[in-house]
Amino acid sequence: MVVKQPPSECALQVEGLAMKNRHPLRIQLTIQGGGAKFITMLPAAQAFCDKRTAGDIYITRVSGASAGSIVAALIATNANFERVFEFLDNNGDRYVGKMRGISRFMPFSFMRKGWWILKVVSGYSVVSPRLLRRFLIEMFSYSCPDLRHINGDVSKVTIADIEKRFNCKLRIGLSSLTTLEGSEAEPKTPFISALVDSCSIPLFFRNIRNIGEGRFVDGGLCENLPTSSLFEDIAQYGDLFAITTSEPQDSNFSTVFEFMMAVFSASVNHNVKRSIKMVGDYLNVAIESKVTTFDFSGAMAFCRDTQSKDLIYAKALNRLASYAKIKTITDQPNGSFNSGRYDPQSIMDGIFQFHSVVSNGATKNLISTTMALFCNSLNWAEQNENDSDISFQQSVFRVGQKPVFSISINFPRDQRSQYLHPMKWQVYDKDTKKIIPSRIIPMKQRNENGVESISCCIFFEKPLSSGKEKHRDYVLEHYIEYIGGIPGLKAAPYAEFLAMSNLTDEVIEEVNLIMLIPKTYRRGLKVNADSSCSELSFGILKQSEIVRISAVLDDYRHDAIGGRFRNLKPGQRARANFVV
Incomplete structure (x- = not known):
């Protein structure tokens, strides 16, 4: 029995x-x-x-x-x-x-x-x-x-x-x-x-x-x-x-x-x-x-x-x-x-649905997000197949006492680039710097506001929570390599932009867009908000502010310049123009 x-x-x-x-x-x-x-x-x-x-x-x-x-x-x-x-x-x-x-x-x-x-x-x-x-x-x-x-x-x-x-x-x-x-x-x-x-x-x-x-x-x-x-x-x-x-x-x-x-x-x-x-x-x-x-x-x-x-x-x-x-x-x-x-596509869609359901009810505020582009291909005068520009993205999110099982991230898909290669990613506690064990799984391709991206879900081996505290901040960082470089960076006169769309369903308090130009480039750059962002609050980042965002942006080989947008609502797009 x-x-x-x-x-x-x-x-x-x-x-x-x-x-x-x-x-x-x-x-x-x-x-x-x-x-x-x-x-x-x-x-x-x-x-x-x-x-x-x-x-x-x-x-x-x-x-x-x-x-x-x-x-x-x-x-x-x-x-x-x-x-x-x-x-x-x-x-x-x-x-x-x-x-x-x-x-x-x-x-x-x-x-x-x-x-x-x-x-x-x-x-x-x-x-x-x-x-x-x-x-x-x-x-x-x-x-x-x-x-x-x-x-x-x-x-x-x-x-x-x-x-x-x-x-x-x-x-x-x-x-x-x-x-x-x-x-x-x-x-x-x-x-x-x-x-x-x-x-x-x-x-x-x-x-x-x-x-x-x-x-x-x-x-x-x-x-x-x-x-x-x-x-x-x-x-x-x-x-x-x-x-x-x-x-x-x-x-x-x-x-x-x-x-x-x-x-x-x-x-x-x-x-x-x-x-x-x-x-x-x-x-x-x-x-x-x-x-x-x-x-x-x-x-x-x-x-x-x-x-x-x-x-x-x-x-x-x-x-x-x-x-x-x-x-x-x-x-x-x-x-x-x-x-x-x-069917791989149905499985990715299913993971996306799973993430959406288990995330409901969990307090998870997106405090800030940063995109920084290391424009290494500017070291050479002409387009070279060995060029490799790197995008660094960082998001700071706040977790309450309810457990958070997963978060979603979007890897941009640039049609102009020959190939995008996600190089590295990690999640860590902002205060203790302790790495959080996690797994990343692709979910689905998205195309919103003209921006193509691949949504991925990061599952945590142990759910995140603030414990006895009211809230706790965590940091997600990932790198993407543009093999072959980003066409257009070497155009003369130099004029390029960085843009980020809010594909989440929550307000992002800070959006930082930063370019790191090789010091060998020897041209002065200015940054301003695009005319399409007139409704958004924008300010130019000081060097000390850029360094505080992440130590990786304090690079002796590059000059960093960037701007900050505030309170980016779902569906809105922030764009910063970088000009000589």
């Missing part, structure tokens, strides 16, 4: 945010095969099913191969997982004993192994598939009472019956010895029969004398984590989650049977890793346990380990909560979260 933990604060936020005035999130699930390890995946499956019952998600389609198909069928049939664990607790040891057959009465290991080898070379499987079939019928009859509303004999319920009754597509992976390739069970197939076929490990559950009419063996041999067919119409069915489990590495084998299992495992593990790359780590609930494929006794011990089951349940729940938070805020199209399946 899995004891439900109280939902985390993150989960509570997601439930309150994601499900308000929205339909349940549509997702798909694929379950890895693994023999006895299927029991370790049940708590993760239960977490998904509990969220489905709560109306938070809609599981549109579930797929599995080998023992993973059992978990997939439990999900598709809306099983009561408390009853699943109860059935295993009460009957698991009995079935483990029956699987060992008469060999459990043999006193020595070599005798038991000899008996298994004799059965295999005689064409029989180590364990009769009839025992597996009886186990499945009993477990599903006990844990899925709704199946009896379809047919009193659970073994006669088809896959099509399940899909119609529970509104969830069920895909059971098989390996065909007729076509020598992987396939899926037909909808008209009784699902118990399909599960037996999918779980029939060669030699262990199937051999030449009990191969069956369909000539199917373990579905995991071809695709142990079925994903191929689930990506074809992912826009309709939703993002694909996976539940996987690792196999402890053990290269020792002392019998032919153990050698064959090692050979099969090499192929199976390889195709699982390939499928996980398709799904992506973000949507993969990876389970670690010491239970191995044939460790049925260890699986039963896990079944009674409440703590381990609770940890796996919580892990799946947290993974789903994290997905729901981003999915709901950014409203990404289905398939965006699976590796190699996203």
Whole structure:
């Protein structure tokens, strides 16, 4: 029995945010095969099913191969997982004993192994598939009472019956010895029969004398984590989650049977890793346990380990909560979260939406912003491909007691420049100069007031806040290199300008526009406000004021000249002209 933990604060936020005035999130699930390890995946499956019952998600389609198909069928049939664990607790040891057959009465290991080898070379499987079939019928009859509303004999319920009754597509992976390739069970197939076929490990559950009419063996041999067919119409069915489990590495084998299992495992593990790359780590609930494929006794011990089951349940729940938070805020199209399946532009738009939502309500005032251009290309008389002008931008913003998770910045895109290269950026506390760990992600291209730019979002590893203080100031600095220089700087007579548009939704108290001219240029410059800025307050910066803005502007190789605009409103543009 899995004891439900109280939902985390993150989960509570997601439930309150994601499900308000929205339909349940549509997702798909694929379950890895693994023999006895299927029991370790049940708590993760239960977490998904509990969220489905709560109306938070809609599981549109579930797929599995080998023992993973059992978990997939439990999900598709809306099983009561408390009853699943109860059935295993009460009957698991009995079935483990029956699987060992008469060999459990043999006193020595070599005798038991000899008996298994004799059965295999005689064409029989180590364990009769009839025992597996009886186990499945009993477990599903006990844990899925709704199946009896379809047919009193659970073994006669088809896959099509399940899909119609529970509104969830069920895909059971098989390996065909007729076509020598992987396939899926037909909808008209009784699902118990399909599960037996999918779980029939060669030699262990199937051999030449009990191969069956369909000539199917373990579905995991071809695709142990079925994903191929689930990506074809992912826009309709939703993002694909996976539940996987690792196999402890053990290269020792002392019998032919153990050698064959090692050979099969090499192929199976390889195709699982390939499928996980398709799904992506973000949507993969990876389970670690010491239970191995044939460790049925260890699986039963896990079944009674409440703590381990609770940890796996919580892990799946947290993974789903994290997905729901981003999915709901950014409203990404289905398939965006699976590796190699996203549209870069839609992801950037989603990040922009995410930034906008999480920034609402946080006190974040933009105190000042500075653009300074190091006009290094003026050192040469003619245009040179090795020219490199550098733009330095600095923004000072004030944070209150509410946490700030991210800020957006705009890198200007100058069509006249051959190439723009963001060189360096950093965020630090203005008072302590301590660097704030952060990550930068491009969001979208913008074109406002004739100014093109690329918006980027800076996410902080730890949210910024003023703590116990009323407010605290932080500084964002970044550099952009104009490779090839800025055409027009060398025009005669010299006349150039710097301009900055307020693309934010708040008033910028100070805007500083500064040019740094190489001292070798030997021409005097003047700065004034452009006629288009007559409504703005403008003043020429003194050298001492320029130095106080940033130490990098106190450069012995350059003469600095600039102006300051005040109270730039959203949408307004500040432009300073620099003339000889």
